[in-house]
Amino acid sequence: MDFTDPFERFREIFARAEAEVGKLPNAMTVSTVAPDGQPTTRYVLLKDFDERGFVFYTNFESRKGRHILASRSTSTGAISMSRSRSKGRRSR
Numbered sequence: 001m002d003f004t005d006p007f008e009r010f011r012e013i014f015a016r017a018e019a020e021v022g023k024l025p026n027a028m029t030v031s032t033v034a035p036d037g038q039p040t041t042r043y044v045l046l047k048d049f050d051e052r053g054f055v056f057y058t059n060f061e062s063r064k065g066r067h068i069l070a071s072r073s074t075s076t077g078a079i080s081m082s083r084s085r086s087k088g089r090r091s092r
Contacts, residue, residue: 007051014049014078028078030056032067040067046078054078 017025026046033039042064048055054076058065068074 007049010049010078026078028054028056028076030058030064031075031077032064033071033073034063034067035070040064 014025024045027043028046029041030044031039031041040063044056044058044064046054046056056076058068060066060069
């Protein structure tokens with residue numbers, strides 16, 4: 001397969017993870033930066049994705065939500081543990 005489209009490649013890896021990993025193949029990390037410049041990373045569940053980006057839910061009153069609203073930047077990472085493949089994305 002030609003994977004010139006990174007989202008097509010992610011779809012293929014994610015489908016394989018769903019079939020092979022079983023438990024929480026949609027777990028991913030989300031990193032944000034606090035107002036004092038310190039990075040923070042936590043796990044969230046990927047709800048959807050398309051060419052516009054990755055969707056996860058958060059409470060905007062939480063620390064993570066406040067960081068996202070303040071900087072409008074995040075970094076995400078998803079991994080398929082069965083194949084040790086990872087995919088990261090930075091958004092703004």
